[in-house]
Amino acid sequence: MPSLHDDLSLPFQIEQCDVRGRLVRLGPALDRILSRHAYPEPVAQLLAEAMALAATMATALKFDGIFSLQAKGDGPVSTLVADCRTPGHLRGYASFDAERLDGLELGPGAERALVPLLLGKGYLAFTIDPQGPDMERYQGIVDLSGSTLAEAAHAYFAQSEQLNARVVLAAAHRKGTDGRRYWRGGGILLQQLPIQAGGLGDDERELAWEKATALLSTTRADELCDPAISQNDLLFRLFHEDGVRVFEASALADACTCSSDKVRGILSTFSAEELGDMADADGRITVTCQFCSAGYDFPAADFSASGAKA
Known part of the structure; x- marks a missing residue:
């Protein structure tokens, strides 16, 4: 069901930790994107997390253009695509083999291992295609690793980022008050700020980063996907001890480019x-x-x- 806390990206900063971040909440936009296709539940779950990851990473960048996430593997899901275009327009799709998917045994806890189960071995690519003259396209590619898209993203951060970064993702198919089930999703990205004059020393920065990521890891999937919990309340729950400051949120929307x-x-x-x-x-x-x-x-x-x- 729609709420006041849907389809947005909220920048924030943890004051005493030299850490900035983005919180993304997806509601009706995500539900419309997924509902247009007859995706089996695990495929929709994986694509929902990919949409949350693309929106979280794209809105953390200061550029006009397109940020794309693409995963290709040898599993039942051969292709996964999600992109976010300025000013926050989202789209995505998944290609899958229905017969191979039917042959999988997806028991309880399968959502914590969707990458090896559905994508198998392959690669994850992130592409930044900025608009404007003299702007160069950038692409980073990493082997698919880990059990979740968040873990695969961490491998990319470790390979490509000069600063530390961590992300949590979640998606859920929740029943609304009208009895219908709605897809919801979310993500939180933390990035360590560059060293600043008069800022934290090396040891303090390391301890502050460890604390911030430890707190991030306590985020529950139901918190990220619950429309009754506002984005401000969620950030306060996680980081209030070190002072969390939020900035103006930007809207996210379901918008395709076809015509x-x-x-x-x-x-x-x-x-x-x-x-x-x-x-x-x-x-x-x-x-x-x-x-x-x-x-x-x-x-x-x-x-x-x-x-x-x-």
């Missing part, structure tokens, strides 16, 4: 033979967006008339 013009432009790059293979018996080409499931229908003759690729 009829974009799909038409893509189809116009195919050859006449390829377009013929795509057309149905009535001579029409139907394309479904893998992200939002929107359907686009065109007469194949439109492209031959306008000149398809030779």
